[in-house]
Amino acid sequence: MAQLSFSDVGISGIAAAVPKNTIKNYEYTEHFPEEDVKAVVDKIGIFERRFAEQGVCSSDLCFAAAEKLIVDMSINRDEIDLLVFVSQTPDYRMPATSIILQHRLGLSHNTIAFDLNLGCSGFIYGMSIVYSMMERSNLRKALLLDGETRSRIYSPKDRKTAFIFGDAGVAALIERNDHFGKSYFSMNSDGSKEDLIKMNAGGYRNPTTVETLQEKVVDEYGNIRSEEHGYMNGGDVFNFVIREIPADIKKIFAYAEKQTSEIDFFVFHQANDFINSYLAKKLKLEKEKVPATIAKFGNTSSVSIPLTIVSELQGRLNDNKQLFLSGFGVGMTWASAIINTKDCYLSELVEI
Amino acid sequence: METRFIELFKETLEIEADTVHLDTVFRELEQWDSLAFLSVIAMIDEEYDVVIEGNDFKKLVTISELIEEIKKRKA
Numbered sequence: 482m483a484q485l486s487f488s489d490v491g492i493s494g495i496a497a498a499v500p501k502n503t504i505k506n507y508e509y510t511e512h513f514p515e516e517d518v519k520a521v522v523d524k525i526g527i528f529e530r531r532f533a534e535q536g537v538c539s540s541d542l543c544f545a546a547a548e549k550l551i552v553d554m555s556i557n558r559d560e561i562d563l564l565v566f567v568s569q570t571p572d573y574r575m576p577a578t579s580i581i582l583q584h585r586l587g588l589s590h591n592t593i594a595f596d597l598n599l600g601c602s603g604f605i606y607g608m609s610i611v612y613s614m615m616e617r618s619n620l621r622k623a624l625l626l627d628g629e630t631r632s633r634i635y636s637p638k639d640r641k642t643a644f645i646f647g648d649a650g651v652a653a654l655i656e657r658n659d660h661f662g663k664s665y666f667s668m669n670s671d672g673s674k675e676d677l678i679k680m681n682a683g684g685y686r687n688p689t690t691v692e693t694l695q696e697k698v699v700d701e702y703g704n705i706r707s708e709e710h711g712y713m714n715g716g717d718v719f720n721f722v723i724r725e726i727p728a729d730i731k732k733i734f735a736y737a738e739k740q741t742s743e744i745d746f747f748v749f750h751q752a753n754d755f756i757n758s759y760l761a762k763k764l765k766l767e768k769e770k771v772p773a774t775i776a777k778f779g780n781t782s783s784v785s786i787p788l789t790i791v792s793e794l795q796g797r798l799n800d801n802k803q804l805f806l807s808g809f810g811v812g813m814t815w816a817s818a819i820i821n822t823k824d825c826y827l828s829e830l831v832e833i
Numbered sequence: 834m835e836t837r838f839i840e841l842f843k844e845t846l847e848i849e850a851d852t853v854h855l856d857t858v859f860r861e862l863e864q865w866d867s868l869a870f871l872s873v874i875a876m877i878d879e880e881y882d883v884v885i886e887g888n889d890f891k892k893l894v895t896i897s898e899l900i901e902e903i904k905k906r907k908a
Contacts, residue, residue: 524868524871702867715867716887719871719874719875720885723874723878723884759875
């Protein structure tokens with residue numbers, strides 16, 4: 482029963498940063514004929530994405546978001562006692578990017594800082610860890626940073642992934658306050674499905690060699706990638722999502738003893754519009770309660786939930802709101818949360 | 834169920850001609866691709882509440898095998 486509940490901890494503000502560089506999917510036709518591109522793009526409902534310029538890392542996007550949040554909310558940097566950075570595209574293999582960000586953000590040496598290596602469920606996993614630590618008595622403020630440059634992971638010559646992913650970074654301020662009330666989390670993992678979404682080489686199991694970097698045709702459709710590109714088995718991922726996510730939702734609402742009708746907004750990981758629309762339909766959710774950014778930012782992995790909140794819920798998180806969050810993907814891992822917000826501050830989207 | 838399934842299958846792949854029968858090798862249809870695969874999975878989930886994993890799906894060749902697999906999983 483991997484379910485947790487917390488009291489009186491919550492998100493008081495979020496900022497998000499995306500690269501200015503906009504990729505228009507209909508025009509992303511260097512490797513595929515225009516009509517094929519249109520068919521794929523229409524099906525997945527992703528029309529634009531943001532790609533970070535060369536040299537810009539996830540941490541830079543998070544840094545920009547964090548600076549914006551710190552200034553907008555007049556956060557005293559000395560009061561930030563915890564910094565967690567969620568990403569699968571860190572600056573280096575070592576040291577951890579969170580430590581570098583502690584210094585760049587001008588935080589004190591007393592800051593607890595570490596990285597969390599998770600994909601699409603990562604923001605919720607990260608929240609649960611930060612909530613756990615913040616629920617104790619001594620920490621004053623926490624920053625949860627989450628950034629991805631997913632555009633760098635996938636081959637532009639593999640149509641199964643070429644049109645889906647984009648880059649973004651967010652920063653969320655998490656504090657203790659009794660106006661947050663209770664929050665609920667459900668978290669899951671299934672390593673038997675490790676090969677549904679994967680980057681085969683470049684780690685320590687299959688270290689980089691000349692061969693792992695070589696691009697080759699990998700299937701009957703003529704898709705091309707190397708062992709160091711990510712790949713995704715879309716059909717099985719879809720199967721996984723339609724089976725596990727509705728089940729997990731049932732589980733968490735039973736655990737929280739709540740009804741879905743009490744929720745103001747359902748924020749799902751933005752996988753692709755085919756999956757997201759199907760989920761919303763299957764769960765019979767009202768469209769107005771399910772904000773989406775998949776069409777304009779694509780799939781930004783773990784960043785997509787907070788990015789969607791910042792982009793789509795501006796002016797809509799006034800007073801008390803109850804949010805349901807659901808993230809699922811690479812691992813496979815999946816997580817959901819029911820949280821309260823109270824006048825949650827959302828910075829204007831930063832473009833760098 | 835057979836006629837209904839073929840109807841749904843054709844609808845899902847937007848096939849209008851009379852090209853889908855019980856013995857049709859669906860993978861050889863002009864309209865079949867990885868996106869069609871997703872739509873068929875969704876259709877089977879929606880209509881029959883059945884999920885067929887990729888590895889099992891790969892072994893299915895004809896429409897009637899697909900129907901048998903759904904029946905087996907419903908049972």
